[in-house]
Amino acid sequence: MTYNTGNAVPSCDPRDLLDNAESLDIRVNSRTERSTPDRLGVPRKTWHGMECDFAEDQIDRAARFDTFLASSGYQPLGDYAAGIELTARNQVFLYAGEYYRAAAATALPYTLTGTWATDSAYLVGVGDAVLRQDLAGGQGAGMVGWARQPLATAISTAGQMLSAQLMNVWEFASAITSKPDPLDPETWDWAPAFQAAFDVGGGLFVPQARYPVRGVVTATKPMRLLGLGHGLSVVVPDIGAAGTKVFAFETDDVTAEGIHVDGTGLATASSENKYAFFGGDGVTKFARHTYRNCAVTEWNFKGDDTKANLTVSHGFYIDNVDDVVVEHNVVNGMSGCAVFLRDNAGITVTRNKIHNSVWYPIHIAGGMFAGEISHNVISCDLATGIYWGGAIDLMNQHIPRETRSNGVQIFGNDISGVLSYGAAIRILSCENVHCYENKIHDWSIGTWSTSGGASAIRVDTRGTVVGTGNGPCRNVHIRRNRAEAPSGGESNQGVYVSNQFQSVRNPTSGVWVQDNDLISLDAARAFTTGVIFHGFEGGIEDVYVDGNRVVTLTGGSSPVSGAIGFVATNAQGKIDRVFIGKNVVSDIGTPTDSTQIGVSIGANTDNVLITAPSIIRDFYVGLRTFAGSGPSLYRLSDFVAIACTLKTIFATDETDLFGVVPVPSIASSSALVIPAFEGPRKTIVVTGATTINSCAATNHKGQEVTLVFEGTILVNDANQLKLAGALNATNTSTLTITSDGTSWYEVSRSVN
Structure with missing residues (x-):
């Protein structure tokens, strides 16, 4: 109160009028105070207080009404017996299968005597009212029987539902x-x-x-x-x-x-x-x-x-x-x-x-037609690894061609963890398989491994020894996959295509390896070869390798030399009709060995066409053919070798489609023979380890030759060789000599 005069009622004091106005304003308009004192200090309910009291009373009345309803049902007292006291008219007991309660005229409380003839005058039956009450209760459904019946009409009952x-x-x-x-x-x-x-x-x-x-x-x-x-x-x-x-x-x-x-x-x-x-x-x-x-x-x-x-x-x-x-x-x-x-x-x-x-996490044993294996996530963290084959293993266990797996797509799968045998994805003796957009990463070679390494993707023949093969693969497309190299293993491959266990030529054919990323991360997680084809005894035909990005750590332990390589065991297993397109291939190692090859065309590989721009970098040799390889066509002007010691080494002195002469190779011998060539100078690779004692200079008058040695070779200052002393050549050593038509004279040498 502003003035709080304490004047008695009634008062004409203007100050009391102001205090009354303040009190009335609070009583009518306050939304927080439930009461307020008048000018004489007496607490008075505000409008807000009255609303709150009403709401609380409503809740209390509802609760009391619910309690009343709950207590208004029948209260079972058990079976009829002497001494049961009835104190309310809704109390019931069971006698002879019926429920009874106190009659309206019976004075309560009433105690049952146990003599029905006496008590029955004070009681009245309640019929099925108790049953109906029990059925309506929370346990009522448990009192109803039901047996499943076949439906013959529209649903209209609870039983039918x-x-x-x-x-x-x-x-x-x-x-x-x-x-x-x-x-x-x-x-x-x-x-x-x-x-x-x-x-x-x-x-x-x-x-x-x-x-x-x-x-x-x-x-x-x-x-x-x-x-x-x-x-x-x-x-x-x-x-x-x-x-x-x-x-x-x-x-x-x-x-x-x-x-x-x-x-x-x-x-x-x-x-x-x-x-x-x-x-x-x-x-x-x-x-x-x-x-x-x-x-x-x-x-x-x-x-x-x-x-x-x-x-x-x-x-x-x-x-x-x-x-x-x-x-x-x-x-x-x-x-x-x-x-x-x-x-x-x-x-x-x-x-x-x-x-x-x-x-095998996912294993197709054979006879799968028109199948899809897609978007699965496969992992393993056991030290032993996945033993019996690929994380995805498409294997044909049937020899008849008509029952082999055919028309299978493998795509969008994610594979990681520990593997020990074969490959992350294996395709064995199958036809018309499309393997694409799979991711193989963060994997390693487990302790169960017996092969010294593994492949990210492998295409091969299902078998165990020569003569047991279940037939070659045909029309296999491996496209747009990304595979990171595993840790562990001595010889790991990105994509490995072979045809083993054939007693006669029965070639794998129509293999496309296109637009894949095959990546070595470091020396501990590296592919020794990226894309390799090994014909073994069965052979391979119609190969297409294009648009791949390959990063390797190549070396002599590879089953086939080269980041991209081809070889066959013998003429029966020949690899024939090979197209190599615009791949980008690089090596993470130091190029010191002639087995570090970007593209390797091995023995028994025929009809190879290398065309379209290909980039090869950081290898000792960009492109190399070996003895026993057949006719090939090369567009060397499109073959870009960056930071390679040698762009090309060829087993024979041949020219590419445009007359460009690549680097040939010859075997060392006591009497070394340098093949005839046109032009003033030539680079030739010398293989083997036989000591060189002479070299005919006839037909080479005015020409200069640079010999690049593979391995350890002794070149003596003898006969036609007029050197500044013997040369103990080691791997990658060079010797440049010039001919006067009778002898060779040393120009320079390097021992690397």
Whole structure:
């Protein structure tokens, strides 16, 4: 109050008028004060206070009304017996199957005597009112029976609506006999319940829980198995002695979705292979299987970490089933394959996440037609690595050509981690395969490796020894892939194309290696060769190598010399009709050895066309042909060698398409023979290690020759060689000599 005079009521004092105005303003307009004192100090409710009191009273009245309603129902007192006291008219007891309460005229409280003839005069039956109340309660649904019935009319009842839903595995729980803890369903053996549902067929829903399964569950009728996904609807297998499979689908029209098979904690040793999802029976042709959003984890029955133990476990094993989709699944911890397919047509394996699958993460055993393997993420962090082949392994185990894998696309996959054998992607004895836009990175060679290295992508013949090959690959396109070199291994390749195990010429043909990035990161993570073709005994024809970016660390340990190289074991395995286009090839090493070659045309390689601008840099030799290579066409004006010791070395003295003479090579001998050539000077590479004692100078009068030595060679100051003393040449040493038609005279030398 401004004045707070304390004058009695009524007051004509203008000051009291102002104090009254202030008090009234607060009482009417305040939104925070629930009361305020008048000018005499008496608390008065504000309008805001009255609104709050009303709202609180409404809440209290509603709560009291709800309590009244709750207490207004029937209160069961149990069965009729002497001594039960009725204190309210809604109290009921059960007698002879009926409920009774105190009659309206009965004075309360009333105590039952236990003599029905006496008590019945004071009681009245309530009929089905108690039942109706119980049905309306929270447990009412549990009092209603139901049996699934086939639908024949439009849905109009609750029973029909329930019958229209997927079956629930709990509908078949009565089939379960093994219940170690009757109160804990996660200790029961649910295999009989699943089997009973599979025997009916149709759709089966698996709610969120863990379901131990101790035996094989087999579907012979179309089936849709539906769970809630990874970590939710979990099947816990225990099939060490009872069988080899968890779910076997020997039927058409199968969908498994959202089911998690978890082997965590199981004994791992086993004498037989195990399967989480097995599609088909290997004999009958089935169709239309889909495995989506499932998970298989810790599914390892191998028992040890040795290569000799071939007992393995597979996640999705589909044998002789067409139209198969395996997508969006998670597989982690397999001693076998995450996905194993054999004899299938119309296959899609896409967007799966696979970790630590140590056999083949994705394996096509053969007979796959019109398939797609795409956008899968494959990794491994085990020191041993993935042993039995590629992270993606397209293998043909069938010899008849008409049953070989044909028309398969491998694209958009991401591969990393530890591998130990073969290649990240292997394509063996297949036809019409398109491998593109895959990424291979951050990988290494594991401790199980026996080959000394690995390839990012390998094309070869499936076999073991000569004469066992299952036929060559045909029409394989390897395009727009990016592969970084692995760490470890003595001889790693980017793309390796070969044709082994053939007893007669049966060439691999139509191989395109185009627009790939094959990158060595450093000396510890390097490809010794980038793109190589090895004809072995079977041969290779119609090769196209163009637009690739290759970074290598080349050396003599490579199976084929050169960042891009070609060679065959013999004439039967000849590589024929080769086109080499505009590749960009470089080496991260120091060019000190003639095995460091940009493009290498080895023995038994014929009809090579090198055209379009190619850039070769940081090699000892840019382009080299070896003895035994056949006729070739070169456009050397387009062949750009940057920071190479020698641009070219040729096994024979030949010219390119425009008459440019490349550098030939000759073998060292006691009497060295320098081939005739035109022009005033020539550079020639001398190979071998035989001591040189003489060199005819006839027909070379006025010409100058620079000899570039490979290896260690002694050149003596003797006979026609008029030198400033003997030359102990080492690798890359040079000797320049000039002829007067009778002798050779030293001009200069260098020992590098």
